[in-house]
Amino acid sequence: MVRDQLPSDKNTLIKEGTKTERGTAVSKRQRAKLVRIGVYVATVLVLVFVGLTVDWQSIQESFFNPEIFREQFPDIVTQAARNTLIFTFFGFTGGLAVGLVIAVMRISSIRAYRWFAAPYIELLRGLPALLTILIIGFGVPIATGTQLPGRYTTGSLALALVASAYIAENIRAGIEAVPRGQMEAARSLGMTYTRAMISIVIPQAFRIIIPPLTNELVLLLKDTSLISVLGVTEATREITRFARDGVIDSANATPFIAAGVVYLAITIPLTRAAALIERRARQAR
């Protein structure tokens, strides 16, 4: 519409350019407004349709049965959440330890180390976590004919491997974000490369990567649900497996909701804490 005016009133256009621009802006805004109203109307229509066709009674009974919900407690916390946290703890500390070694190898000047670390990272990041867990849980025992001792060992090991690759990349990025001058200053004071890494560079790298590491922790916590494919015993059931068993027992989906509530009770404070730490770190800089 605006463009139609152009040839007819060239002088005004040049002199009162701002006015014309504002004219365009208004029409753009109007168009945006129309689109927004359209979206609102469509949303309301969909909601009304869903509301009329869905059997709310049945949904409430199968997902939000208060009695079954209550039955999940306290075991979903004392047993299932506890197991989830145990797997998370061992998986994360193991992943941190291995990841640190892999990260340092990845940036080493020794070629053999790099040649090991780079494919290690690519492999474990390239495979679905579920497949890695299956390989460790079933493949290794089949190949070696031995089962690892300890109830939590296999699951924790598999999770640690998965986490280590991601953590290694985080740590590497952190190390590379530390200014080169830090290493040079440390070396010129007579520190060996290893000593300078341990005392000067890595502490600074970790401060940089606390937010992404917290993120990895949350991802790992959620990945513990994959452990259930390893045919765990009742004693090592984590939250998802616990809920699935509950659903099968009660022929009702409410245990899933209970599981969701418990997961969120753990993950939301964690991500909040990470955001807080990140904001602090940014202010400190």
Added chain:
Amino acid sequence: MSNDGSVAPETPGATDTPIQIHDLYKSFGDLEVLKGIDLHIERGDVVCIIGPSGSGKSTLLRCVNHLEVPTSGRVIVDGFDLTDPDCDVDKVRRGIGMVFQLFNLFPQLTVLGNVTIAQRRVLKRRKAEAREIGIQALERVGLAEKADEYPINLSGGQQQRVAIARSLAMNPDMMLFDEVTSALDPELVGEVLGVMRSLAEEGMTMLVVTHEMGFARNVADRVIFMDDGQIVEEGPPEQVIVDPQHERTQQFLNMVLEDY
């Protein structure tokens, strides 16, 4: 300046020429940055290196403590041949203090932590001893009262003086300075040069890359003018700065001294 706890320079045949550089070449890929440097520095000498940007001054300095690995030639420091593959470079570096343009203080440590960490981890000094020597070093740069501050809370001039103290706490035989006042606000340059001047007066062997012609003229025993990877001219400051013989030196000084 031999504090107790100082590392005796384990020189094979104590040398009066702590820095000896023979026919030093250094290339980065195809770029030849140092083209045959010969340089001897006697104990207690203060030698200033001047020259245009990119002439290889920093690279030469960094070859002295092996932060850069020479392409060919020999660098002998405190009697140790750093270019010998069997040389324990980390050990030789303990005796060479280095101060950088951008301070490079360790931000996660307090000032005291900065001046003690290498004493503790490298020289294995006990905590109390490291602390005492660290505080002494801070006193020499006039910053003992800032011991518990973090570097980020100090001015640039103060940070650079802490960096000097950090090196001094290792009881070095010599100090390398790479344009240590270039990143400072003009009003902070004086305090750092003051500390360097007092070090020179105490007899420290110093190799100083600088654009501060006043400092070079008043403090240096010898001035070296470098251009394009070579030493073009060297001699006492009255000669090189006041009465340069080479055309390139004259051109450079005309350019630099215009500012005064």
